[in-house]
Amino acid sequence: MNHPTPETNLPTPDIRLVVLDMAGTTVADGGLVEEAFAAAARRLGADPATMLDHVRATMGESKISVFRHLFGEEGKAQQANQAFEEAYAGLVGGGRVSALPGARETIEKLTAQGRTVVLSTGFARPTQDAILTALGWRDLVPLTLCPADAGGRGRPYPDMVLTAFLRTGAADDVRQIAVVGDTSYDMLSGVRAGAGVVAGVLTGAHGADALRASGATHVLDSVAELPGVLG
Structure with a gap:
């Protein structure tokens, strides 16, 4: 079941770059x-x-x-x-992280659609790498980002999103970016970066009201719905 905001009925921008959060969005870590x-x-x-x-x-x-x-x-x-x-x-x-249902398939579908996918996190690089290794995701996407990769400022600043934009060269306009996460801070970072789609998912920390209040253009039950939303 979708939980759309009023903006969902507007035409979806031509999304070429998708910046996905990890824990709570694509990765389950069990607390x-x-x-x-x-x-x-x-x-x-x-x-x-x-x-x-x-x-x-x-x-x-x-x-x-x-x-x-x-x-x-x-x-x-x-x-x-x-x-x-x-x-x-x-x-x-200790083996306590796993991919959320449909997460890897979503990334593969987005890539097959010709979009560039970047994974971002609020963790430091060694922790991010440990998660990627545990999941077998080290080669799944062309770029992964942590706050240190963006000058040290993580969410809610837009720096990681804009770093993905600059490093990949996948989009010509920030409105061609989709930012996807499970927290209000993810939403704020997308809004501040000027992303055309700022999608919240309900598999993590914050609920639909909090996500919308922080600027979500879409609220989805899970990241698995994303390829269908972007079209």
Whole structure:
């Protein structure tokens, strides 16, 4: 069942570049983000219970930004981020990540349609690579991006989307970009980049109302619906 916004009835732009989020959009991790945040907090002597509400509310934001907010000083934020990445990578190595249903097929369909697909994440590069390796996705798309690849600013900034636009050369206009994710921060990054399609999926952190409030042009049950929406 689709959950369209009013804009869904407008003609779909000529989408040539699709920037897909990973965790919650194309990848299921079974709550590993919260587990890794809790492990990081404990390593720094903090109580995870006091932080999890903020962690949940900011799903999709780059992890170092979340830790800067929580700990208030750069040194502790960097320590916490390192602890988080180590904990998450260890959990990934335990086989607890999987592709969401239809995700790989969606990427393959989009590619067959002549579109360029880029995978983006708020994780650091080592963690992103660990996920890609676990899924067998290292060669699935021509480009994968983390915040460091875009000058260090992750979502909700538009930097990763615009980096995909510049590096791939797949589109002539930002309106030929589709940005797809499961969080409000994904939607904001797409809106700020000027993407022609900003699609939220309901397989991750945030619900339809939150996605629409942050600018979603489409709300889909899952990423598997995307090729049909783009036509």
